[in-house]
Amino acid sequence: MKTAGHSEATTRRGLELTPFRGLRYDPDRVGSLAAVTSPPYDVVVRPDGLHHLQSADPHNIVRLILPQAATPTERNQQAADTLRRWLAEGVLTTDTDPGFYVYEQRDGTGLLQRGVIGALRVSEPSDGVVLPHEDVMPHVVADRAALMRATQANLEPLLLTYRGDGSAHGTTAVIERTADRPSLLATTTEDGFHHRLWAVTDPADVSRIQSDLARHQALIADGHHRWATYRRLRAEHPSPSPWDYGLVLLVDTARYPLRVRAIHRLLHGLPVTDALAALDGLFRVRRLDAPLGEALTALGDAARAGNAYLLAGDGAFHLVDRPDPALLARTVPADRPEAWRTLDATVLHAALLEHVWRIPEDSPAHIAYIHDAAATVAKAEHDGGTAVLMHPVREEVVRDLARQGVTMPRKSTSFGPKPASGLVLRTLDT
Structure with missing residues (x-):
């Protein structure tokens, strides 16, 4: 109307x-x-x-x-x-x-x-x-x-x-x-x-x-x-x-x-051990006994080759990458541009949150969106939850999708x- x-x-x-x-x-x-x-x-x-x-x-x-x-x-x-x-x-x-x-x-x-x-x-x-x-x-x-x-x-x-x-x-x-x-x-x-x-x-x-x-x-x-x-x-x-x-x-x-920086996720009530166990056979997982800065560098290196995330909350960092193509095929909507389908935030929300961990993305009781990586990790360690650290999206990708009228998953970027x-x-x- x-x-x-x-x-x-x-x-x-x-x-x-x-x-x-x-x-x-x-x-x-x-x-x-x-x-x-x-x-x-x-x-x-x-x-x-x-x-x-x-x-x-x-x-x-x-x-x-x-x-x-x-x-x-x-x-x-x-x-x-x-x-x-x-x-x-x-x-x-x-x-x-x-x-x-x-x-x-x-x-x-x-x-x-x-x-x-x-x-x-x-x-x-x-x-x-x-x-x-x-x-x-x-x-x-x-x-x-x-x-x-x-x-x-x-x-x-x-x-x-x-x-x-x-x-x-x-x-x-x-x-x-x-x-x-x-x-x-x-x-x-x-x-x-x-x-x-x-x-x-x-x-x-x-x-x-x-x-x-x-x-x-x-x-x-x-x-x-x-x-x-x-x-x-x-x-x-x-x-x-x-x-x-x-x-x-x-x-x-x-x-x-x-x-352009990433916005990270804090998953309430999901211990890191449970989050990692659910990824068995669906993603490659590697433990990194390194400080935050080095772990984020490793995340950036992995993100150049495909979808990658850092999980934290148990005193270590876990580099999660190389998703199973079959998982992506059955969970990521196919009616969007490839640039959208391959976004880390898209895969996180469509495959991990919805299908693997079954966490509602719009529920403050289950998930929080935090801009600072160190703060996300600290809260996960304090509360017993899981921090999911993201790699930032390039501005030109954001602008290109916006001009096509395609919106990214919520809280995908932090300018x-x-x-x-x-x-x-x-x-x-x-």
Whole structure:
């Protein structure tokens, strides 16, 4: 059924970015900007990371993006009440002029990423403007939607990439000229990343960015669930409304290539011994008595030849590779492109999780998705479960599948660096 007021989206074929009045922390009202930031909500490793962030500063953004209470309704109401209180107390203040925000991340290895934050018109998948590459879990979308409804805010930007021509023209020219000026804020988070933010309010610069981006489509690098949430909330509100747009960070990867990392799996209630026993005759299994770094190197070497995984949780690493072709033939759907059928995540979900280990992939009680390999192993060892460490997918494979309209299994990739949550928010009050 077509939603009234949204039919014009079918004629749009480029990114439509709109200025907004950012909501930001008043540095005089918090201990430090670094102490109030957080990784994106789904990167925070619960519960240790959550408690660490909560204790860093009483105003840490995690109290909005991951509120803690007995029920979902109470959690969302708590976040809404907290946001209203911080606004009333001046902890968070709204910038005077609408604009875009140039955002820079830099680490000690020489990595530099710059992009532009704005409110992006929410489009449908059929429009071909914003390309998803992963499936989403409905319960997570429902959870994020309830939080956004309660707070009436986009609390953190999702990360989108597009491919410019790699030269200092258009959006890139504005970004790099802006980065030569004094920034609105600068902080260094405990992971060693330096963050800077600038406002772009000059009408000519705003227009230049809009005209440039209107020629491009974007790939969702991080934030599939939040993008699906934007789409759900947009459909719930008659257009035009602030819900027609969602907060994003857009990065030109021709100019600033992202790092692509894997997202690992933690299988609750499945001891490593049981996981390995079930693989007998279906995969080759080799025990590696080596530190994590060496084990991941071995995984990378094995992954060049085919599907490979590292299992951990019993004090050692087990390299699992060379799947039985007969197993793949009877478990992996044949109606998808070969690039999809041979993905490690595809084989893991279709063959191992569903048929060998019989673990439901959408049940938090059975499986967790964790970005950090060491944290995944530590939790498996502590809880008696199994860590499944993955090798990252190349960005060109992700983009090619997305352009074909083929989505990868959920939580297949982790693009980074991800924007820190808490540097700029967007309210949707009308």
